[in-house]
Amino acid sequence: MLQNFSETRNSLRANINSELYKGVRLDFSSMFTSNSVNGGGAYSGMKKILLQPITGGTLFNQDQLFNTQTFGDFSSLDSSFDTENPYIETAASTSNRRVRTFLANVGLEFDLMKGLTFRTAGSYNWTNSKSTSFSDKNSRAFLTDPVNTGINGSIGNSEAYRYQITNTLTYNKTFGEKHRITALIGNEIIYQESESSSMRLIKFPTILNYGLDDITNATVADKDADKSSNSLISYFGRINYSYDNRYLVTGTIRRDGSSKFGPGNKFGVFPSAAFAWRTSEEGFWKNSKIEDYINDLKFRFEYGIVGNNSIPNNVFRTNVVGTDYPSNNTVGNLALVTSSVLGNLSVQWEEMKSTNIGVDLALFNNRIKLTSEWYNNNVSGMLLETVLPASTGYKSNFENVGSMVNRGMEFTLNSVNLKSENFRWSTDANIGFNKSKVLSLEEGRTSRPFAAGGNRAGTVTYYATVGEELGDMYGYVYQGIYTTDDFTQAGNGTLTLKPGVVKPASGTPKPGDIKFAADNEAGDQFTRKMVKIGNGTPDFIGGLSNNFSYKGFDLAVFLKFSVGGDVYNATKHSMSPYALFQNVPSEFGDNFYHVVDPNTGQAATSLVRLKELNPNESDRLWSLGNTNSSYITYPSSYYVEDGSYLRVSMVTLGYSFPKEFLSAVKLSNARIYATVNNLATITGYSGFDPEVSAASGVTVTPGYDNSSFPRSRSYVLGINLTF
8 A cells, every 4th residue: 555655746838939030030948847756765665565574473463463563573573674564664754855947948040141150059957856754753763763863854955057058150051053061160068066965853852743844853963065066168160061962971070178177188179070972862873763662872981089078076186075083082173084086187088989880771752761870889998986905095086997899780660651641650660789898997907896786685796897798797507406316315314415416615405405506617516606697788679669640540659678688686686585574475485495394393304205395396496494594695597587578668649630620719739649658568577677777887787676666657648739
């Protein structure tokens, strides 16, 4: 049951396009949105709800279980797991996040003379957000520490704005009917600034408590404030030349300067060039019958360098922060310490050298259009945070280290399948194949780990390895369980592994223990050497859109798909059956390996009896024992699943009113429509949603699912009116 969960969204848009005077044009657009989300935010996520027991056994009857905060009773039995009553907790711990956004774009164009146009344009984006949370005396937070924490809450405010000013001068000229030149020069300034403040409050009074509306009698436990800004200035020029619409050449150059880099490295120069040949405009093509079938054929080649400055602000210097230094048994003594990140004056623009080769094709009177493109992107001087030796006194710094390549193919198809006076059916499809490869890392390193998850949340390590693609998951290969067929038993009951059976990393295994694949050179023992167990990068992705229209009705169906990417199901990893009063995945049910003999109530020691207790034992899951309670915390291939899916992403049905009706009501256009988003997903993935990557740094850790909330289905009813 959901309570204290709601979302309210309002928006307002305005657009103006006008010719103020002859040769002077204005365009303006703006949007304001306000979004408020309420939730039982302190109770985090679906995983905890799934782990929560549905029965209190002998501790509670059904009414008590539903209406009583069970945290104190359950945590006294097992403190390692979240055992609060989800219904009570979502009422006791609430949160709210309100975000307001204003966006405005304005542009002015002036025709200075024939073929020469000046344009100045600006945009402004403002965002303000406020987040609050509050936990009353029925919350887990209060019950965990009623004296030092008590009733508590938090308030956070943030504000950010960004503006951009772009000025361009464009010249268009045609010479001798076949030669056309378009030249552009311009400059651009982008500035963005943000600031935030927050505080955590504890020890609210238990009586006459007005919550966050009155914090006078609460204690400030933590407070924080931050302000940052960065800017970018660019100068650019572009020239396009076309001869008889057959040969097209484009040259571009940019000089970008970023405040994120230190003196001497702020600016980078990034040129590019493109050439296209429209073969279908050649005389030999137009005078042949092939034009009746192939209406347009164009070959394209592009090469350019693009800069990247996606790093935090001011990493070129070592920042100093204030702290409290206790002295003479007193606190409140201000001290200054350097941050854990060492500044690097040498850090500079990351560069990507991109090569693109494409073909555009139109067939059968432009009923079918096909675009295919091959690309090769080489990234060098990658901006990475590198770990420093502890002896330096710093944890890390940013450097230009490493290189990689992204290479792939993309295809786009547009077709008009059926077309008549009243009916039309068209299709838009695209598919993309991409492969990455790490070319180099920091000096002396051939691989670099990136951990995702933590504790029992399902930790897995991704590795970026020279010569391999990104997204490789590393762990241990799960090979089921040890069965009675893996052992011989001596007369005194001692069990011995048969020759050829994989030995565990330590100790002597028993039937029902988890078995991992051998990873030593001899191939006979598991030594906890991590190996590749999956890759989160899909083999290919794409989309398919079909659009139908019949008289005034229109229907659009959009599908998206992904094939081949693995997902590490950390939700499944963390829901292992070893805590008291905890639910387990349904696949366990009665399918775990039974080691307790119901006739004696003791652990069975005979291989014969164990085999009787576990029919089809090789298909069973591990036993509930101490050894396996450790093994299930290991990252393993058992939790890696195929993340392929086909999603019905959007379906829209609309109706446009006929001209006769529009004329009668003084409208130029009127359309009503209904849209369903995320209608259905076809997948073999056992988690909530295969389209997920809950870890930070998703470029190097794709396909990690730690109880991420699934995409919701939404319904939209709308009307468009044009006066």
